[in-house]
Amino acid sequence: MLARPLLGTTLAHQIHCAKDTGIPTWAGGNDVHKKTVWIGVELKDGGDIVNLTDANTKFPANMVSFLKGGEALLHEAERYLEMKPDIVPRCSVKLLSPITNPEKVVCVGLNYKDHCAEQNRPLPPEPLIFSKFPSSIIGDGESIVIPKISNSVDWEVELGVVIGKSGKHIEAKTALDHVAGYTVAHDVSARDWQLQRNGQQCLLGxxxxxxxxxxxxxxxKESLTNPxxxxxxxxxxxxxxxxxxxxxxVFKIEExxxxIxxxxxxxxxxxxxxxSPPGSGGFRNPPEYMKPGDTVTCEIEGIGRITNPVVAEDDNPSMK
Incomplete structure (x- = not known):
């Protein structure tokens, strides 16, 4: 494994980058002009990219398929990097979400001690689980759309864990063996639909x-000493x-x-x-929520940051 590789996928280019350590990072991307999707390796933070997908038919065009190839496919990509492959200029690609169309997006609620304290709630005795549909995923720079039917859309920065190896009844002591890596996640939440509507079930909100x-x-995961x-x-x-x-x-990644x-x-x-930690808008006094024209940035030490503009549903052509 590379010391700080990053995995990703890109629309015009799915790209993911590591910090500037002088060591290549896994990335996914596509050519802005050709509008093709591929995965690859970004040579440094913000640097140029090696296109894996076009280099060899063994390398798929999306990260989920790449991860399903396991360690063997990852090592194959590492060997390719040692061959001084063709490099694509960073300015010609667009970064997409590192993962698109996963089978599941599983979320853990009330999992920060300071977030529980913020609400004067006891720590949960077991993980509180809900989900998001994969169709809710967007990448860095894409717009968060305020739905017509909500007036209380909130922000929540979170550490995202991406699974690399399948498993059922996984023990905590071996859980990290099933992790491919980490990404910055933003659990955008419509508090009215989460807490007041739909029988107070989380899903729709x-x-x-x-x-x-x-x-x-x-x-x-090898890139982070301690997540x-x-x-x-x-x-x-x-x-x-x-x-x-x-x-x-409250419950560590392994737990x-x-x-789950x-x-x-x-x-x-x-x-x-x-x-998510404390500080989201719904728990402020008075509450504060996103509005069209806002810009929200979520960042995690050692991983990076994502920034997304906020628009109204009526102003977003893809929603019409």
Missing amino acids: KTFDTFCPLGPALIT HNLRLRCFVNNKLMQDSCTAQL CIEW SQFVTLEPGDVILTG
């Missing part, structure tokens, strides 16, 4: 189109709204995987959103 920005890359000691922050219009650390997790895999088989490409 969590899974509107565009409600799951992911990116900017999928950084492999349970990462600062994570959220900014709205450059104003700091959330600022905490993954050390505040979440163990719990009792109920469903986790598959390569599945995404787990591990919970």
